[in-house]
Amino acid sequence: MTIETSRNDLLKVAMPKGRIYKQASKLFREAGLPIPSDFDDTRKLIIELPEAGMSFIMAKPVDVPTYVEYGVADIGVVGKDVLMEENRDVYELLDLGIAKCRMSVIALPDWKPVINPRVATKYPNVASQYFREQGQQVEVIKLNGSIELAPMIGLADRIVDMVETGQTLRENGLVEMESIFGITSRLIANRVSYRMKNEAIQSLCDKLQQTIGAKAGV
Numbered sequence: 389m390t391i392e393t394s395r396n397d398l399l400k401v402a403m404p405k406g407r408i409y410k411q412a413s414k415l416f417r418e419a420g421l422p423i424p425s426d427f428d429d430t431r432k433l434i435i436e437l438p439e440a441g442m443s444f445i446m447a448k449p450v451d452v453p454t455y456v457e458y459g460v461a462d463i464g465v466v467g468k469d470v471l472m473e474e475n476r477d478v479y480e481l482l483d484l485g486i487a488k489c490r491m492s493v494i495a496l497p498d499w500k501p502v503i504n505p506r507v508a509t510k511y512p513n514v515a516s517q518y519f520r521e522q523g524q525q526v527e528v529i530k531l532n533g534s535i536e537l538a539p540m541i542g543l544a545d546r547i548v549d550m551v552e553t554g555q556t557l558r559e560n561g562l563v564e565m566e567s568i569f570g571i572t573s574r575l576i577a578n579r580v581s582y583r584m585k586n587e588a589i590q591s592l593c594d595k596l597q598q599t600i601g602a603k604a605g606v
């Protein structure tokens with residue numbers, strides 16, 4: 389077998405850089421996969437892990453479903469928030485139970501109802517659908533970060549954003565009006581890879597599921 393062939397045999401995993409990576413690699417280690425912790429702060433974009441039978445593609449979190457849908461990654465780890473927003477054609481295999489937070493509607497404490505309020509968010513598709521289902525007409529404004537600024541400086545009446553500890557809300561004098569979705573990270577798979585590499589993917593799922601179950605005391 390050539391080196392090239394054995395490289396192609398590795399399961400390609402789109403891993404989100406940033407806050408999920410450490411939790412995801414820790415979970416993989418707990419599931420018995422030999423993933424060195426040396427890569428927790430790496431700037432490498434492709435990490436080959438032949439002992440674990442995998443290679444990691446270090447992606448921007450929002451791009452993980454795209455890599456998986458196009459099959460350049462066989463599987464991926466991604467937040468449910470991104471999965472809902474991107475609506476890509478992938479299989480959702482497993483709730484990994486990591487990177488827990490919630491998606492909420494947030495406003496200033498003195499917020500008053502107005503006609504056609506402006507809602508700023510990183511998640512325009514999710515927010516539009518949510519307010520449509522609530523029968524509320526809103527104008528959605530897409531932002532890419534520091535979403536909490538929007539009501540503070542008068543860009544929007546409300547925001548839809550992630551809340552984890554609540555520190556950002558407290559420090560900026562905002563209130564959580566409603567929590568609309570619980571969010572955790574998910575394992576997703578490319579539809580073709582799921583058939584062609586079923587044994588490897590299923591074996592990984594089983595190991596992860598056992599670990600997640602043991603942690604939850606199931």
Ligand SMILES: Nc1ncnc2c1ncn2[C@@H]1O[C@H](COP(=O)(O)OP(=O)(O)OP(=O)(O)O)[C@@H](O)[C@H]1O
Pocket residue numbers: 404405406407408448449450466467468469470487488489550551552553571572573
């Ligand atoms: N406090 C939190 N705020 C936002 N997302 C969180 C939080 N805790 C966990 N998450 C999860 O982590 C995922 C990735 O968040 P992260 O901030 O690393 O990516 P990002 O928002 O795309 O950042 P960047 O633009 O800096 O790459 C989110 O999609 C969400 O599922």
Ligand SMILES: O=P(O)(O)OC[C@H]1O[C@H](OP(=O)(O)OP(=O)(O)O)[C@H](O)[C@@H]1O
Pocket residue numbers: 532533534535536549550551552553554555556557
């Ligand atoms: O409840 P907390 O623990 O305070 O976490 C919530 C904050 O974390 C996220 O921001 P992030 O750090 O990703 O920054 P950005 O969205 O401004 O890029 C999210 O958009 C909130 O602002």
